[in-house]
Amino acid sequence: xxxxxxxxxxxxxxxxxxxxxxxxxxxxxxxxxxxxxxxxxxxxxxxxxxxxxxxxxxxxxxxxxxxx
Amino acid sequence: xxxxxxxxxxxxxxxxxxxxxxxxxxxxxxxxxxxxxxxxxxxxxxxxxxxxxxxxxxxxxxxxxxxxxxxxxxxxxxxxxxxxxxxxxxxxxxxxxxxxxxxxxxxxxxxxxxxxxxxxxxxxxxxxxxxxxxxxxxxxxxxxxxxxxxxxxxxxxxxxxxxxxxxxxxxxxxxxxxxxxxxxxxxxxxxxxxxxxxxxxxxxxxxxxxxxxxxxxxxxxxxxxxxxxxxxxxxxxxxxxxxxxxxxxxxxxxxxxxxxxxxxxxxxxxxxxxxxxxxxxxxxxxxxxxxxxxxxxxxxxxxxxxxxxxxxxxxxxxxxxxxxxxxxxxxxxxxxxxxxxxxxxxxxxxxxxxxxxxxxxxxxxxxxxxxxxxxxxxxxxxxxxxxxxxxxxxxxxxxxxxxxxxxxxxxxxxxxxxxx
Numbered sequence: 001x002x003x004x005x006x007x008x009x010x011x012x013x014x015x016x017x018x019x020x021x022x023x024x025x026x027x028x029x030x031x032x033x034x035x036x037x038x039x040x041x042x043x044x045x046x047x048x049x050x051x052x053x054x055x056x057x058x059x060x061x062x063x064x065x066x067x068x
Numbered sequence: 069x070x071x072x073x074x075x076x077x078x079x080x081x082x083x084x085x086x087x088x089x090x091x092x093x094x095x096x097x098x099x100x101x102x103x104x105x106x107x108x109x110x111x112x113x114x115x116x117x118x119x120x121x122x123x124x125x126x127x128x129x130x131x132x133x134x135x136x137x138x139x140x141x142x143x144x145x146x147x148x149x150x151x152x153x154x155x156x157x158x159x160x161x162x163x164x165x166x167x168x169x170x171x172x173x174x175x176x177x178x179x180x181x182x183x184x185x186x187x188x189x190x191x192x193x194x195x196x197x198x199x200x201x202x203x204x205x206x207x208x209x210x211x212x213x214x215x216x217x218x219x220x221x222x223x224x225x226x227x228x229x230x231x232x233x234x235x236x237x238x239x240x241x242x243x244x245x246x247x248x249x250x251x252x253x254x255x256x257x258x259x260x261x262x263x264x265x266x267x268x269x270x271x272x273x274x275x276x277x278x279x280x281x282x283x284x285x286x287x288x289x290x291x292x293x294x295x296x297x298x299x300x301x302x303x304x305x306x307x308x309x310x311x312x313x314x315x316x317x318x319x320x321x322x323x324x325x326x327x328x329x330x331x332x333x334x335x336x337x338x339x340x341x342x343x344x345x346x347x348x349x350x351x352x353x354x355x356x357x358x359x360x361x362x363x364x365x366x367x368x369x370x371x372x373x374x375x376x377x378x379x380x381x382x383x384x385x386x387x388x389x390x391x392x393x394x395x396x397x398x399x400x401x402x403x404x405x406x407x408x409x410x411x412x413x414x415x416x417x418x419x420x421x422x423x424x425x426x427x428x429x430x431x432x433x434x435x436x437x438x439x440x441x442x443x444x445x446x447x448x449x450x451x452x453x454x455x456x457x458x459x460x461x462x463x464x465x466x467x468x469x470x471x472x473x474x475x476x477x478x479x480x481x482x483x484x485x486x487x488x
Contacts, residue, residue, distance in 0.1 A: 018288065018289065019288070019289060019290055021224070023290040024224070024287070024290070025290075026290055026291050026342045027287050027290065027291070027293055030381075030434075030436065031342070031349040031373050031374070031375070031381060032293065032340050032342055033340075034293075034295050034338055036434075037107070037434075037450075037452060037483050037485075039105045039106075039126055039128060039483065040107045040109075040452065040481055040483040043109040043124050043144075043481065044109065044454075044479065044481065046109075046124065047109055047111045047122065047124065047479055048428075048458070048479075051420060051460075051477070052365070052389060052391065052420060052426075053359075053361075053363045053365065053391050053394070053421050054332070054334065054355075054357035054363060054365040054367075054391055055334065055357070056281075056297070056299035056332070056333070056334025056335075056336060056355060056357055057297045057299055057334060057353075057355050059231070059281065060214070060231055060279025060280065060281045060301065061199065061212060061214045061233050061279075062203070062210055062214075062233055062277055062279070063144070063184070063201040063203035063210050063212050063235075064180050064182060064203035064204075064205055064208045064209075064210040064237070065146075
């Protein structure tokens with residue numbers, strides 16, 4: 001398992017500089033962001049996570065759920 | 069007195085967050101970026117015999133007075149109203165009590181507030197964030213500390229982030245008899261006096277939550293990026309719904325009783341691809357989840373977004389979710405063949421711990437402009453609206469043998485962001 005992770009990281013590292021700064025126009029556009037509207041996304045996740053038995057992938061901050 | 073102290077505490081957090089943001093927006097720093105965000109979400113569902121409406125407003129202001137520092141103050145709330153299941157029974161019990169409505173519901177009204185303050189420091193391509201959130205509800209208190217470190221490497225093609233949160237929460241509960249076993253515990257009637265200390269038969273139970281998340285984001289080509297996220301959470305303390313009772317046998321009704329410990333883990337993989345010929349961004353996401361209560365789940369999401377004209381984009385998204393039930397889940401603890409019957413020392417009436425699946429569909433429209441010359445003091449505006457519908461399908465959960473129908477939730481969202 002550890003070896004697999006290391007190999008993946010090395011492969012990732014070797015391919016990391018393939019996108020030059022001058023080629024980042026599309027990647028920098030809001031349309032390509034993983035979290036375009038953080039506050040709106042957080043509220044959507046908050047609503048959905050409270051109705052499911054699972055969680056993850058969207059942050060770990062707390063503050064209660066308002067779900068009883 | 070305690071009420072006053074708590075009110076002061078809430079005001080102090082909010083005031084310090086606002087103060088920090090305003091301080092950063094001092095005249096000498098007016099040329100730097102200040103961003104105001106407000107987001108509003110409305111959730112509504114009305115499945116068999118119950119209904120729930122939750123309005124979630126939120127506002128945040130962040131300021132970057134110097135390239136190396138950002139301060140942020142935020143406030144969020146949940147306004148909850150509806151009716152939820154107060155006593156859960158299954159088909160076997162209903163079968164031997166024909167003509168009796170053994171399932172009961174109770175009205176729910178709650179108001180959660182969560183002010184927070186955050187500070188981000190940067191040095192080169194590394195940033196550190198720390199934040200504090202104080203959450204209050206009629207029956208719940210939460211003190212949450214959050215820290216995160218993030219770095220960009222390989223000419224910003226790789227981002228690594230590690231974050232940790234610790235919650236010190238307290239849940240209101242009914243004081244139980246000293247010699248009573250869990251099967252004799254009685255549910256909390258209401259939230260009156262929960263945190264004011266002037267009601268009898270109220271106590272506060274601890275719930276500690278540790279959360280850890282590691283994120284690796286990678287740009288592979290000028291139009292393709294991926295993200296891998298590992299999330300872990302350890303909960304230790306009271307995790308039941310204090311208001312809910314479960315029928316355990318003929319004439320035996322007990323407060324819902326969940327294990328004190330729960331460890332949850334998930335891995336999420338995301339991929340974003342821009343399809344140049346279609347001028348379309350496609351986002352694909354998959355998540356696998358497992359916890360020590362025996363719940364495993366899988367989530368798949370697909371979203372496509374494109375610009376219709378400059379600054380205006382629309383997206384459509386779909387989501388599929390499926391989970392197994394907790395090992396102690398049963399639709400009826402009074403007996404019968406599987407999947408009914410007792411499942412050990414714990415019992416629940418929570419449909420979120422039962423096996424089910426859901427399908428969600430939604431869209432979002434976003435308009436953003438950043439004119440070359442600021443309009444008054446506003447340098448950029450972004451507004452969006454969103455609508456989603458989620459259809460739940462419960463495999464085993466019933467209300468006294470009556471399947472849940474119309475389990476469909478509607479989610480409306482609106483978001484406005486102003487940059488100065």
